[in-house]
Amino acid sequence: MELMDGRKVSKEILLKLKDDVARLHFDHVHPKLAVILVGKDPASLAYVRQKQKACATTGIEWEQFDYDEPVTTEVLIDKINELNTDDKIHGILVQLPLPEQVYSPDVIRAIDPKKDVDGFTAYNLGKMFINTDFEDLAPCTPLGVIRMLEHYKINPKGKEVVVVGHSNIVGKPLAMMLLNRDATVTVCHVHTKDLAFHTKRADILCVAVGKPDLITEDMVKDGAVIVDIGINRLPTRLRRGRSDGRLVGDVDFENVSKKASYITPVPGGVGPMTVACLMENTVTAAKRLNNINP
Ligand code: NAP
Numbered sequence: 001m002e003l004m005d006g007r008k009v010s011k012e013i014l015l016k017l018k019d020d021v022a023r024l025h026f027d028h029v030h031p032k033l034a035v036i037l038v039g040k041d042p043a044s045l046a047y048v049r050q051k052q053k054a055c056a057t058t059g060i061e062w063e064q065f066d067y068d069e070p071v072t073t074e075v076l077i078d079k080i081n082e083l084n085t086d087d088k089i090h091g092i093l094v095q096l097p098l099p100e101q102v103y104s105p106d107v108i109r110a111i112d113p114k115k116d117v118d119g120f121t122a123y124n125l126g127k128m129f130i131n132t133d134f135e136d137l138a139p140c141t142p143l144g145v146i147r148m149l150e151h152y153k154i155n156p157k158g159k160e161v162v163v164v165g166h167s168n169i170v171g172k173p174l175a176m177m178l179l180n181r182d183a184t185v186t187v188c189h190v191h192t193k194d195l196a197f198h199t200k201r202a203d204i205l206c207v208a209v210g211k212p213d214l215i216t217e218d219m220v221k222d223g224a225v226i227v228d229i230g231i232n233r234l235p236t237r238l239r240r241g242r243s244d245g246r247l248v249g250d251v252d253f254e255n256v257s258k259k260a261s262y263i264t265p266v267p268g269g270v271g272p273m274t275v276a277c278l279m280e281n282t283v284t285a286a287k288r289l290n291n292i293n294p
Pocket of ligand 1: 164166188208
């Protein structure tokens with residue numbers, strides 16, 4: 001079994017991007033990411049910190065706009081409209097989830113697709129359906145999975161790939177990106193009748209659900225590639241005799257890793273790849289907005 005080391009691979013991506021950013025400076029382009037953060041959810045704060053750190057590593061400029069929880073949809077859209085027309089801003093990221101009173105689809109829709117570095121707008125998602133040439137600003141987590149497979153020379157072409165989870169930001173776009181690479185893709189979700197029937201057939205199994213231990217040893221075939229996208233914080237009290245509040249994925253890593261050929265750890269797998277791909281998208285957006293070939 002080989003561990004797919006997201007920390008190591010993401011560092012390589014960030015170093016390459018640092019060179020790209022330095023080259024852009026010669027053309028007087030200073031890639032800049034604007035981040036909108038609402039409230040003080042500890043997980044959101046941690047994700048934003050990781051993204052800010054990656055910006056510092058690559059030389060991408062960072063501007064953060066913090067709002068208190070009572071903020072309205074209209075206030076956020078006004079800010080996005082301002083950022084859309086600001087030539088110094090190349091990427092706009094709205095940290096999700098937003099509080100209940102805000103209608104997230106309207107907020108996402110307001111982002112100029114050219115600056116939509118999270119790849120969540122209908123325009124960028126729709127383009128991604130065409131083929132790999134149109135995956136300009138693809139959603140960062142699915143893109144991170146693709147970059148991880150590329151790094152370990154795991155070609156999805158002709159493989160049985162099973163994606164568990166069909167959210168608009170992870171499962172669905174990931175399934176489409178794998179289909180674009182000629183995999184035979186099955187998508188499972190909460191209504192799938194016999195999950196194990198499908199997962200056992202997978203050459204590559206990608207899991208994005210948010211349920212610890214959803215995938216157990218008996219549900220995977222020998223030699224499968226396992227991509228665990230889920231991030232779950234265990235309760236601080238008691239889990240198999242442990243009581244540490246640590247982060248785990250959706251896969252029973254300890255036992256499934258004995259059967260897998262490759263597996264991503266959590267933490268240190270897809271998470272850092274997601275952040276690296278956000279940086280990649282920001283640099284891509286900066287190049288495209290300035291008519292520089294990517
Ligand atoms: P989500 O919107 O809650 O989607 C979860 C998906 O799992 C849904 O399609 C849901 O189906 C399906 N599901 C729920 N229970 C299931 C079950 N028992 N069997 C099979 N499918 C089931 O979550 P998300 O935003 O896609 O995120 C999924 C996980 O990935 C979370 O743990 C999240 O923290 C993590 N994540 C990680 C990264 C990263 O960088 N590593 C990035 C984003 C998300 P229904 O919709 O039909 O209920």
